[in-house]
Amino acid sequence: MEKKTKKIYLLAAILFILSFFLPNASLANGDSYEVSSAVLNIRSEPSNDASLVGQFTKGDKVNAFDEQHGWVQTYYGGEPVWVAKHHLISTGDSSQEAAPAAEETVNEEPAAEPAVNSSGSVTVSADSIYVRSGPSTSDIIISYAYQGDSFDVNAASGDWIEISLGNGETGWIASWLTTDGSSNEEATENTAPTVEAAQTQSSSSGSLSGHTIVIDPGHGGKDPGAIGLNNIYEKDVVTSTADYVVQQLEEAGANVIVTRNGDYFVSLDERARISNSYNTDAFISLHYDSFSAVPVSGVTTYYNSDSDTALASSLNSTLSSTVSLPSRGTQQAGYKVLENTNAPSVLIELGYITNPHDLTVVQTGDYQSSVARAITNGLINHLN
Template identity: 45%
Template sequence: MKKIVGFSILCFFFILPATVFAQEKVYEVDASVLLVREEPASNSDVIGKLQAGDKIKVFQEKHGWYQTYVNGQSGWVASQYLFASDSETAVETTSSKEITVQAEGTRIRSGPDTSNSIINFATNGDKFSVVETQSDWIKVQLNDGSTGWVARWLTSDSANDSQSSSSNETTQSESAEVEQVARTENNGDGDLSGYNIVLDPGHGGHDPGAIGLYGNQEKDLAMIAANQIASDLESAGANVILTRSNDTFISLEERVNISHSYHTDAFISLHYNANPLRLVNGISTYYTNDSDQSFAYQMQQSLAEHVDLTDRGVMHESLHVLRNNDNPALLLELGFITNPHDIEVIQTESYQSNIGQAVTNALSNYFH
């Protein structure tokens, strides 16, 4: 009889579900960025992101993953990046309130002040869910699940006149900042002093772009190239605007809107190519508008002179970021990451330095 009882108890423990919590518990995020996944597995799709200090309600646990809700959707986070909070209430990760951006090229910042870094841009008509408000700033949920701050006076929430005095003062500060970027005078050093160049690192966020021979992702290589080229352009006196400065998804429409938000002198989209045939290699320059043909040939010539990869020449193709752009615009394919030789060269410091100099020289020749 004792053996039967013992066996019954053992079976009871084995058939217990993985759910641990009988009621909601509040936990705080202890990681700079914590991905929220659709299922309790590291290879599951990402449906949102949490940041350090965010507090969430946890409903159950499975195999080291906690279930919570983000943006009104059930998701799972790795439990090792959470710790029990003293608070009994969680910060809401969604909001029923929504604001609409009412200005082109509205800057999305890392914090509630114009001194904080720009992490993204929004255009007139973009809608965002409100996470929280602080004085004249609104924290919003972005498309990739991250958050950022926008100036209240540039949104539909500006109808609130209770803070009109402070808003007017800050509006002048933000407007002056925009004008400074848009109307740089030729009073600096370098051939490109006074010119506004928009660099557009392709893909980003949930869009990796092409996948290379060794698992390299186009979005990462494009960002590396953008940073190098930006540094060389700035050394030549140019004012550089990046469509993205981190691993963020930016739609094609947003990239064009950013170009239109400034007095842009040239828009350069940066990409790497791929092909099922490993033998295919080389660099190329694309243009869409006939007015940019000469610009494209100058750019390709400079790339061919500076970069030791096959010269595939200039190509005409109808590409969204070029076709819909009112400014001089090119798209560069800086090598095939599916070709063994190209990918080895692409990852060298000398290659990065060479493409930075090539783009800078091409722009200098184009403008002068």
């Protein structure tokens, strides 16, 4: 009886040990990636709202065994976790070789369709962009496109363009990462209304390639920031909003630095130091406001000095024309984090979490995505 008991314990121990090694072994046939951003959040589920369970750093290797809507599943501490795919680079080949179908179809398209159709054409201006299944960053990535690639335009939805792919399929790309591809006056005349409608707020080439942007999610850790209705913490809403902003800025080609990538405290001096340690083109601190008078509502863009006014004006313009909450304009204020930052800087209060209407709106993915789009377009207009 004693020997039988020992065998049972031994078998249980072996199974316990294998539970940590077998999942990793099963990844041998999966795709292998390398983390490209300074810090990559690891989440329990494929969502920006899921709980944060850890972080990878630049250069870490990630083996993928599942993928959903732009998220990759891997293992961390023996447990299945999720990371955003747009922070990963395939280690098997170069970025262009990792998506041969996209390159092949784009190269074949001009030969098959040499003429500009009635909706015109666009050319990719960023180094590389995603082609998605629908007109938003939450839609599935179905392919890739690279600088100089041209596509026929089928339709436009907000800031997104539906394009024809060479294999007979269609996809959606961010219009602010393209330029009008018309090659003659007649084509330009026919194309302008459609393409310009899609390229809302972007008067430039639409690329942030070569620019370094610091995103500063306010508060964190022991500092919850404002406490809104239903005990909602400002730091939590800011964190999810920052994820959207970082994603769209990176899709526009920007080098994005984030002052905090999780729920931990970072001093104001440290936030400024992080920005000052880079050749930063713009520093943007994200916040949500509170006020004892419930009816107060809207978005306010604060700046510190005259050197910040152009950036503040550009961001205020795109925010006021993009997000659903009213604009309260730009205001000068002596916030310490702005005073100590060398680069042009702003602090944006994106709504009042003490206002029932504002709180309902700002917690939605649609609003946070529109904030990201407005900030991206405002930076494109300002920096170009």
